[in-house]
Amino acid sequence: MKRTDIYAILRPLGIPLMGEGAMMLLCIIPSLHFHDGTTAQMLCCGLFTLCIGLLMLLSIAKQTERVDRRVPYIIVALIWVVLSTFGTLPFLATGALHSFSDALFESMSGFTSTGATIFADIEHLPPSVLLWRSMSQWIGGFGIILLILAIVPSLGINKYSLYTAEASGAESVDKTSSSVSTTIRRTLVIYIALTLVFVVLLRLTGMHVWDAVNLVFTNISSGGFSIYNDSLSAITIQQQYILALAMFFSGINFMLLFYLATFRYRRIRHKLDQFSFYLGIAVLAIAVVALALHYKMDWSWSDSLRCSTVQTISVLTTTGSLVADTSTWWTPILFFYVMLSLCGGMAGSTSGGLKIMRVLILFRNTRNILRNRLHPYAINPVRLNGMPVTHPIINNVMVIFFVYLFTIIAGVLLLMLSGVNATESFGACIACITGYGPGLGATGGFGSYAGFTVVAKYIASLLMLMGRLECLTVIILFLPRFWHR
DSSP states (O other), X not given: OOHHHHHHHHHHXXXXXXXXXXXXXXXXXXXXXXXXXXXXXXXXHHHHHHHHHHHHHHHSOOOOSOOOTTHHHHHHHHHHHHHHHHTTHHHHHTTSXXXXXXXXXXXXXXXXXXXXXXXXXXXXXXXXXXXXXHHXXXXXXXXXXXXXXXXXXXXXXXXXXXXXXXXXXXXXXXXSHHHHHHHHHHHHHHHHHHHHHHHHHHXXXXXXXXXXXXXXXXXXXXXXXXXXXXXXXXSOHHHHHHHHHHHHHHTSOHHHHXXXXXXXXXXXXXXXXXXXXXXXXXXXXXXXXXXXXXXXXXXXXXXXXXXXXXXXXXHHTTOOOOSSOGGGSOHHXXXXXXXXXHHXXXXXXXXXXXXXXXXXXXXXXXXHHHHHHHXXXXXXXXXXXXXXXXXXHHHHHXXXXXXXXXXXXXXXXXXXXXXXXXXXXXXXXXXXHHTOOOOSGGGSTTOOSTTSOHHHHHHHHHHHHHHHTTXXXXXXXXXXXXXXX
């Protein structure tokens, strides 16, 4: 790799670090308002991160030469790792956490909008730390690279390469820089608009603005961090339904929402199959869980429907917010939720998982294979929105599906070898790679990952990163051929 490639990798790190430093400085506001005693610490963390980012940006010249095709993958992975590493500073400096492994786990969980947490007692954290956790999920939910591309005119790197390296399941766009920029900015507008709308809705129910901002930040981003130990069970029923609606919208393709908002209905038909499948799965899953809660756990119909609606949407969109202590629920429901979290929301949303579009293609491809067994000479192409899906796309979906399975198997095995029991290893691996957060056993319900060994926390942090970048961007860095000239 040439020196210009190294410069091309290091320079883009300065911009997100400056943004992260600015985020830390914003956390001074609740610190001063609530007098939590962490103002000096947050000020030092913010200024230090800001200065490091500024030095990197100013000391390395912008590259005009054509860079190696491997550079975008390295940049994307490195930015997520570096920002998560610097994101440990507020936790360590304020004394909220005392070990680097715990702080890295919490920071990685925030930026990847996973929602898995080390903290068992959230309500006693300083308000500055609570806002830091919420903001990290709001930024990570949209995508760090996408946010940079939306704000910064040029990085000296092909925008399409960076876009696809971070968001391989996102909106399909032309390879031109203008198309990528337009798509990203439109999704950012929708993201900010949804955030403001749901903050206002929660305020209208009487919720304090501090609570409303934090909860919307973490739920619209499909993150799931809370400012309460009991997550969403600590708020009113009306507020629970509002946040469930926020989670549901976070799982919809943002360009579909943009077309709806701008009355471009002709463009919507290209995404109707995805949306119909997403809505159908949500309705069916809510009905199944409501029946199980009513007949197997003797809950009233009103509680069954409410908890099923909020919790199922949280699982499907891989948000991870909890309306009740799910660890006490009927075991088949928990297993059903684990499988549901693998689906995720629509492509081009903040949700994790495989994405509804890929699951739909897998189902239709399987159906066609079975049909061809009966009618070997029939031509049955896989169709999406009435159009045939090309074989390269089907092959790509199959590859990502098997990579997900392989990563889950390897992750479960590594967690078991690090001292975690089989049930918790399986639950934690699925929860981290899909971005759902709560696992099984001690990590499920209102539990935490504090009981994990140091090695297990590092493994779980890596699984969060792989899940957020959809595995391939991280795995490709470990291939020997990738580093060959």
